[in-house]
Amino acid sequence: MHFELPPGVADGTVYLNGEFLPLSQARVPVLDRGFIFGDGVYEVIPVYARRPFRLGEHLRRLQRSLDGIRLANPYPEDEWRRLIDELVARCPHRDQSVYLQVTRGVAKRDHAFPKDTPATVFMMANVLSTPSPEAVEKGVAAVTAEDNRWLRCDIKSIALLGNVLLRQQAVDAGAVEVILFRDGALTEGAASNIFIVRGGAILAPPKSHLMLPGTTSDVILELAREAGMLCEVRAVAREEVLSADELWLTSATREVLAVTTLDGQPVGTGSPGPVFRRMYRLFADLKAQIARGPEVAPGHR
Ligand SMILES: Cc1ncc(COP(=O)(O)O)c(C=O)c1O
Numbered sequence: 062m063h064f065e066l067p068p069g070v071a072d073g074t075v076y077l078n079g080e081f082l083p084l085s086q087a088r089v090p091v092l093d094r095g096f097i098f099g100d101g102v103y104e105v106i107p108v109y110a111r112r113p114f115r116l117g118e119h120l121r122r123l124q125r126s127l128d129g130i131r132l133a134n135p136y137p138e139d140e141w142r143r144l145i146d147e148l149v150a151r152c153p154h155r156d157q158s159v160y161l162q163v164t165r166g167v168a169k170r171d172h173a174f175p176k177d178t179p180a181t182v183f184m185m186a187n188v189l190s191t192p193s194p195e196a197v198e199k200g201v202a203a204v205t206a207e208d209n210r211w212l213r214c215d216i217k218s219i220a221l222l223g224n225v226l227l228r229q230q231a232v233d234a235g236a237v238e239v240i241l242f243r244d245g246a247l248t249e250g251a252a253s254n255i256f257i258v259r260g261g262a263i264l265a266p267p268k269s270h271l272m273l274p275g276t277t278s279d280v281i282l283e284l285a286r287e288a289g290m291l292c293e294v295r296a297v298a299r300e301e302v303l304s305a306d307e308l309w310l311t312s313a314t315r316e317v318l319a320v321t322t323l324d325g326q327p328v329g330t331g332s333p334g335p336v337f338r339r340m341y342r343l344f345a346d347l348k349a350q351i352a353r354g355p356e357v358a359p360g361h362r
Contacts, residue, residue: 071084072084073151073185074148075183077181077182084185092169093181095181098165099219099222100220101164101218102130102216102217102219105160106159109348111149112352113145116145118279120141122217123217126218129213135163145159148184152186154189157186157187157188159184160186161182161184162219166179191315197318197341200320201318202234203237204324205239210223215268215269224251228252238251238310240302240323246296247298247301250310250312254310257309258309261291262291263281263336264292265281267294267296275311277311280347281317307319307333309340317341321333
């Protein structure tokens with residue numbers, strides 16, 4: 062049986078519980094705890110020239126998230142790698158984003174964990190849609206808000222209602238992201254990590270339970286250190302963000318992007334700054350290196 066797909070969604074091959082099948086045929090029972098409770102975790106993995114980028118890091122973060130919700134990993138790492146390779150091979154696009162989610166499976170509705178219930182595993186690959194050249198050239202708008210999410214933002218939970226409501230505040234204000242503060246300190250964006258530049262130094266808040274440990278932010282910090290750029294990981298106060306010379310957001314699909322207006326005010330000069338431009342180039346070079354082939358330094362694969 063086929064389901065009508067929402068507008069703009071192509072009928073690609075997806076993976077569901079041991080099977081590759083068309084998206085229009087994939088179905089999950091309504092008693093799945095992902096549907097009923099948002100009881101599951103996920104990952105989004107960028108794929109450059111059919112090579113998953115930082116797959117080891119994504120699978121390690123998946124394990125951390127699964128440990129965080131006390132759900133056994135349904136597959137060993139080599140099985141994940143094999144399944145992701147197969148999904149990527151079945152997707153027609155060269156650059157892709159692989160979405161995967163694991164939920165606590167299908168059970169009678171009860172908050173407590175069910176016993177002996179197999180996890181539900183779903184994966185799909187889509188064309189990787191990165192920011193437009195115009196967004197990279199001009200930067201994007203963001204707004205600020207209080208971070209009112211739960212206190213385990215380090216778990217990549219599929220229960221994203223807090224993030225959804227906050228992101229919509231940004232969209233309603235004509236912006237692309239919301240930058241969040243808790244007790245006067247920067248945490249992250251609704252679906253990104255945030256960096257600022259002040260006096261030539263790149264600053265980012267330290268990892269904690271208040272933010273997702275971003276795979277892209279790790280890449281940015283590594284590139285900065287390798288290039289000898291000044292960077293410091295420490296608590297960043299709201300005032301420092303509001304008066305930053307540069308503001309960036311990072312994520313697996315948005316890569317690194319300059320925020321050039323915040324709450325309607327220009328950030329720095331109102332254009333992507335020199336430190337951003339240098340970092341953007343380093344990131345683009347790394348992607349090109351990945352796309353060329355296996356001579357990439359192991360840490361960057
Ligand atoms: C809340 C949140 N923080 C940070 C990130 C960035 O993480 P990554 O760079 O691994 O995509 C994301 C990604 O979607 C996110 O949802």
